[in-house]
Amino acid sequence: MFQSKYKVKESSTKKAYNYLINLIAKRDYSEYKLREKLRLKGYESSHIDESIQKLIDDGYLREDFYTDARIRGLMSKNYSPSHIKRSLEQEKIYVDESYILSIFGDNYTSVDDQVDYLVSKKIGSKPIPEGREEFYKFKNKIITFIVSKGHSFSAASDAFNRYLDKTD
Known part of the structure; x- marks a missing residue:
């Protein structure tokens, strides 16, 4: 596995958590993307797991809200349901195409x-x-x-x- 050349001086759960808060204050991310960002910054895997779990427990990371927003965003750019599904899978988010089509229906789009x-x-x-x-x-x-x-x-x-x- 790839190791970051940017090793954090002192890896801690609190520092990882604060870094995540700064990231999600600017825009939404999937859990996978947040884990990758921490890994590339050089945080230890135990600190990554703990900080992600704290983010979920505190209600700041809602994968379901992120998924719906991501589908709507790609839908507004006129991407097909199959393309949206592939884009989500790249972020390790797995949904059925029927779920994507239901969001199309909720937005009166076909x-x-x-x-x-x-x-x-x-x-x-x-x-x-x-x-x-x-x-x-x-x-x-x-x-x-x-x-x-x-x-x-x-x-x-x-x-x-x-x-x-x-x-x-």
């Missing part, structure tokens, strides 16, 4: 709404190219953008075609 919005956003006020080659290049650029947000190729292509049907 995957189709997201994809339709992304198509209209990317096209904007640009004219649809007339030539066949230019049109396919234009279409490919938009679909690639939507797929980069984690949506399926077929959903992106269908949304593009719906947009064209509306403008005709």
